Amino acid sequence: MSLKLEECKSIPIWVKLSNVPVHLWSNLGLSYIASVLGRPLYMDAPTIKRQALTFARVCVDMLASSSFPNAINLDLDDGSSTVVDVEYPWKPQACSLCKVFDHANKSCPKAVRREELPKPVVEACRKP
Numbered sequence: 001m002s003l004k005l006e007e008c009k010s011i012p013i014w015v016k017l018s019n020v021p022v023h024l025w026s027n028l029g030l031s032y033i034a035s036v037l038g039r040p041l042y043m044d045a046p047t048i049k050r051q052a053l054t055f056a057r058v059c060v061d062m063l064a065s066s067s068f069p070n071a072i073n074l075d076l077d078d079g080s081s082t083v084v085d086v087e088y089p090w091k092p093q094a095c096s097l098c099k100v101f102d103h104a105n106k107s108c109p110k111a112v113r114r115e116e117l118p119k120p121v122v123e124a125c126r127k128p
Helices: 027-034
Strands: 010-018 039-043 055-063 071-075 081-087
Touching (some): 027 039
Antiparallel strands (some): 010 055
C-alpha cells in the first residue's frame, strides 16, 4: 500500500481553543466545540487534567476543504452566546479546488492559469 499525498483529504491537526466556558471543560464539552472544526481525536494531558484552564489543546482530524476558522460562535443553553478563539500552531498547505493537502491553490494542476489561456484573435475591420 502506498500513501499518496494527493489522496490525503483529511489530516490530524492540533488546535488551541481559548475562552472555553468552564462548564464545557470536559471530554464531551471540548469534543462538542472541536467538532465544529472536524472529528475530535485526542486532548493533550494538561487539558485532560485541567491543569491550565486558559486554553485547551485538541487534536482534530480536519478536512482539506476546511476554512480553518479563527473563532467558533457558541449558543449556550441559558440563551447567551460566547466566542471560542481557535489557533493553529501549524496549518498544512491545502487546495480548496482539489480538496487535498498536497498543494496550495496557486500551484494546483487543475487551475487554469492566465498565461496558459489562448490569446484572443483580434482582427481589425477595414473598410474598402
